[in-house]
Amino acid sequence: MANVLSMYRTVKRLGIPDSQIILMLSDDVACNPRNLFPGSVFNNADRGLDLYGDSIEVDYRGYEVTVENFIRLLTDRWGPDHPRSKRLLTDENSNIFIYMTGHGGNEFLKFQDAEEISSWDIADAFEQMHEKKRYNEIFFMIDTCQANTMYSKFYSPNILAVGSSELDESSYSHHSDVDIGVAVIDRFTYYNLEFLETIEKNSTKTIQDLIDSYTLEDIHSHAGVRTDLFKRNLSDVLITDFFGNVQNVVAQPTEDDILFLLNHGKPREELHEDEEYKKQIFKMNQSQINSFKSNTIHLTEDKTSNTFRQVIALTILLGGALLWLTVNFKG
Amino acid sequence: MASEQVTRILESESLKSLTLRRWVICSIVALYVFVGVPLWFKLTEIYRAPLPSNFINLLHSQGNIDIRITNEVYLDVLDGLKFPDLAEAIQVQINHRLEQERVQSPMSVLWNASVLQTSEEVPSDAYVLHLELADNEGISLDETQKHATLFYTMESVKNNDLPFFATQAILDHIFATERRLLTPHKHGINSLRYSPKVHLSFKLLTGDGYPLDWEIAQAIDEYFTPLIQEFKTFINFTIDSEIKYFAQLNLPEGDELTLTDASLSTVMDFAEWDISSNQFSYPTLNFVLYYPSVEQSPLAFHDNTIGSLHSYLIPQWGSVVLMENSIDANTVISKQSLGPLLEVFTSELFKLLGIPTDPKTPQIRVDAMKKYSILENIDRGVDSLVSLLKLSESLPDMSIPKTVLDNVKMALSSRQSAVDKLNLQNDFNGALVDSISMVEHSERAFFDREMVQQTFFPQEHKIAVYMPLIGPMTLICVLALLRTLKEVRLYNKKYYE
Numbered sequence: 003m004a005n006v007l008s009m010y011r012t013v014k015r016l017g018i019p020d021s022q023i024i025l026m027l028s029d030d031v032a033c034n035p036r037n038l039f040p041g042s043v044f045n046n047a048d049r050g051l052d053l054y055g056d057s058i059e060v061d062y063r064g065y066e067v068t069v070e071n072f073i074r075l076l077t078d079r080w081g082p083d084h085p086r087s088k089r090l091l092t093d094e095n096s097n098i099f100i101y102m103t104g105h106g107g108n109e110f111l112k113f114q115d116a117e118e119i120s121s122w123d124i125a126d127a128f129e130q131m132h133e134k135k136r137y138n139e140i141f142f143m144i145d146t147c148q149a150n151t152m153y154s155k156f157y158s159p160n161i162l163a164v165g166s167s168e169l170d171e172s173s174y175s176h177h178s179d180v181d182i183g184v185a186v187i188d189r190f191t192y193y194n195l196e197f198l199e200t201i202e203k204n205s206t207k208t209i210q211d212l213i214d215s216y217t218l219e220d221i222h223s224h225a226g227v228r229t230d231l232f233k234r235n236l237s238d239v240l241i242t243d244f245f246g247n248v249q250n251v252v253a254q255p256t257e258d259d260i261l262f263l264l265n266h267g268k269p270r271e272e273l274h275e276d277e278e279y280k281k282q283i284f285k286m287n288q289s290q291i292n293s294f295k296s297n298t299i300h301l302t303e304d305k306t307s308n309t310f311r312q313v314i315a316l317t318i319l320l321g322g323a324l325l326w327l328t329v330n331f332k333g
Numbered sequence: 334m335a336s337e338q339v340t341r342i343l344e345s346e347s348l349k350s351l352t353l354r355r356w357v358i359c360s361i362v363a364l365y366v367f368v369g370v371p372l373w374f375k376l377t378e379i380y381r382a383p384l385p386s387n388f389i390n391l392l393h394s395q396g397n398i399d400i401r402i403t404n405e406v407y408l409d410v411l412d413g414l415k416f417p418d419l420a421e422a423i424q425v426q427i428n429h430r431l432e433q434e435r436v437q438s439p440m441s442v443l444w445n446a447s448v449l450q451t452s453e454e455v456p457s458d459a460y461v462l463h464l465e466l467a468d469n470e471g472i473s474l475d476e477t478q479k480h481a482t483l484f485y486t487m488e489s490v491k492n493n494d495l496p497f498f499a500t501q502a503i504l505d506h507i508f509a510t511e512r513r514l515l516t517p518h519k520h521g522i523n524s525l526r527y528s529p530k531v532h533l534s535f536k537l538l539t540g541d542g543y544p545l546d547w548e549i550a551q552a553i554d555e556y557f558t559p560l561i562q563e564f565k566t567f568i569n570f571t572i573d574s575e576i577k578y579f580a581q582l583n584l585p586e587g588d589e590l591t592l593t594d595a596s597l598s599t600v601m602d603f604a605e606w607d608i609s610s611n612q613f614s615y616p617t618l619n620f621v622l623y624y625p626s627v628e629q630s631p632l633a634f635h636d637n638t639i640g641s642l643h644s645y646l647i648p649q650w651g652s653v654v655l656m657e658n659s660i661d662a663n664t665v666i667s668k669q670s671l672g673p674l675l676e677v678f679t680s681e682l683f684k685l686l687g688i689p690t691d692p693k694t695p696q697i698r699v700d701a702m703k704k705y706s707i708l709e710n711i712d713r714g715v716d717s718l719v720s721l722l723k724l725s726e727s728l729p730d731m732s733i734p735k736t737v738l739d740n741v742k743m744a745l746s747s748r749q750s751a752v753d754k755l756n757l758q759n760d761f762n763g764a765l766v767d768s769i770s771m772v773e774h775s776e777r778a779f780f781d782r783e784m785v786q787q788t789f790f791p792q793e794h795k796i797a798v799y800m801p802l803i804g805p806m807t808l809i810c811v812l813a814l815l816r817t818l819k820e821v822r823l824y825n826k827k828y829y830e
Contacts (some may be wrong), residue, residue: 086613
């Protein structure tokens with residue numbers, strides 16, 4: 003639980019809005035009456051970091067978290083009345099970060115009490131996503147026992163996968179909180195979180211740095227990485243490519259007369275004032291090429307109606323290409 | 334040993350009952366093999382609707398070879414002059430040039446412009462080329478409607494240059510953008526994918542908590558209505574507005590800072606503004622007017638162009654206009670002052686929708702985009718269908734319900750209808766509607782909720798699932814059959830000896 007919430011916290015802190023995060027929690031620990039600290043989930047026994055926080059948006063909770071729903075989520079196969087906020091609406095430009103944790107084994111991960119998802123299920127779902135161009139790149143992270151087996155069956159391109167432990171190897175919890183009586187977080191996730199807490203939105207740290215930070219002393223198991231499906235070099239892939247939302251902002255000159263032009267012809271007082279002003283804006287282009295003296299502005303009266311026709315003449319009939327074509331055609 | 338058994342059997346059972354028992358066993362086994370197994374196989378079979386794979390693959394490989402786009406241009410000769418055969422001459426010229434260009438840079442569809450002499454009936458939204466006598470040759474595009482004026486001299490009439498000029502005017506000016514859009518090119522990343530419905534959300538954000546108001550509703554009624562009208566056949570807009578208080582900018586602490594384009598992406602943290610809306614099943618574009626709080630103002634901009642608004646386009650999300658100074662408490666922003674703002678937002682809206690920036694005439698731009706969207710929709714639909722085919726081939730155990738087939742058929746018939754409307758009727762609005770329906774049906778076919786791995790079992794799972802039922806039955810049948818055969822053999826042996 004704290005595993006997932008720590009990832010949730012990271013991506014949210016790095017600027018991904020809730021609308022773009024799908025959080026599936028199979029158990030509501032924070033609001034469980036047996037929780038000594040109601041409404042909170044901590045990553046550490048020192049309780050410095052409340053992962054549950056003030057605003058959290060859980061999309062799938064409790065028994066909604068099923069293998070079927072997870073596969074439906076990935077492949078977007080829902081009934082027509084499924085809310086948009088609970089769907090993974092991605093396209094071919096989207097980078098997707100998928101984090102899974104729970105009880106796992108050789109090529110499976112347990113869901114709830116009776117279900118499990120196999121590595122083939124996920125691999126096929128990814129292939130369907132690839133087929134329908136639903137992602138650009140996927141970063142798949144899994145923290146279970148024998149986690150590395152889970153991504154062994156993937157076959158779609160542009161997927162980067164990391165896992166916490168090898169085949170026949172357990173993934174260990176970090177420590178147990180004696181007050182609560184349970185282990186709160188797993189080692190792999192704990193050290194991921196520790197690394198990611200140092201990342202800011204403008205950070206230039208790469209995925210390679212993250213992977214280099216995994217050590218056997220910390221994690222107590224062999225973290226695995228699968229890069230053969232992934233095209234880019236890991237040291238070129240920023241952490242924020244997957245964990246953050248560095249929104250591109252474009253400052254471009256804007257046009258200021260589209261509405262004016264569309265409003266034209268409908269007599270309105272404000273617009274008439276503008277019209278006088280507009281008439282003085284000409285775009286002049288004076289070039290002469292041989293006999294085609296091209297020029298510019300013809301302020302004419304509209305022949306059909308009495309209102310002035312907006313004429314801002316852009317001149318034309320220019321250019322060597324044109325001349326060439328003439329010659330060409332005539333020749 | 335064997336004979337003892339036979340004797341025992343014969344002693345315990347009459348020959349008649351022995352025969353009967355054999356018959357019973359045989360009939361049960363026969364029932365099992367000839368009725369039960371086929372029935373079980375049939376009933377648990379995965380239904381896979383036969384998809385018209387050949388046709389879809391053909392469409393995919395051939396591209397839009399069957400689509401022809403024809404634009405009608407009306408010629409209107411002013412000044413009382415008459416050129417009875419000008420339209421034909423221009424047509425010949427246009428055809429010739431298009432023929433040449435088709436070899437050099439093929440467009441994704443067959444494209445043509447047909448030139449018509451003006452009759453009494455010129456539709457109000459038609460392309461019109463006016464010919465006007467002047468001192469020089471020149472062309473001017475009307476910016477408010479789809480009209481263009483070609484100025485010519487008597488000299489050019491004498492030299493028979495007029496058809497050439499008209500061709501230039503039509504191909505290189507009126508339809509330049511459209512022709513460029515329809516040649517294969519890469520889709521910009523800033524713009525949304527075409528959606529028949531788009532939600533526009535106008536938001537006034539301020540860093541402070543003082544009450545504010547803006548006459549956005551009136552301003553939209555006043556200035557925005559013609560735009561909505563113009564887009565009516567292309568995109569249906571829904572609009573809402575909202576005022577949010579205490580929306581802070583993430584300004585770094587300390588010194589004088591200047592907002593550069595690079596720093597803006599972290600300064601404007603709209604994830605924190607809590608204005609993302611997910612209430613619609615179609616995309617939302619946000620248009621934000623932002624007033625900084627008193628403490629943070631005035632904002633220092635890197636490029637201080639006086640008089641213009643500082644507007645920033647956020648790809649696929651919307652646009653933000655940052656004001657330099659904070660706003661006084663209890664201000665009502667008037668309709669008139671929202672005019673320029675709406676102009677900026679409209680310009681950004683055009684960019685967000687991927688509408689080209691030239692020519693100036695909005696109608697021509699929207700028209701070009703409309704045609705592009707039709708083709709894009711058709712391509713997208715065909716793409717989805719091809720993906721569906723590949724999927725159904727790669728997962729042979731997945732069921733393909735009848736609804737998928739129905740949707741595929743609907744998608745193909747929508748495509749046909751769109752193509753007919755384009756080719757035969759020049760009905761672009763109708764074709765757009767059909768192309769939208771094609772995309773919808775093809776996506777519905779691909780995303781059919783039944784086609785999820787968890788709702789079907791692979792073949793080897795099937796036997797495992799039915800093992801508790803089949804296992805005991807098979808065991809009993811097989812053992813009984815074996816025993817009977819053995820009995821028969823022994824009996825015969827003994828009997829004939």
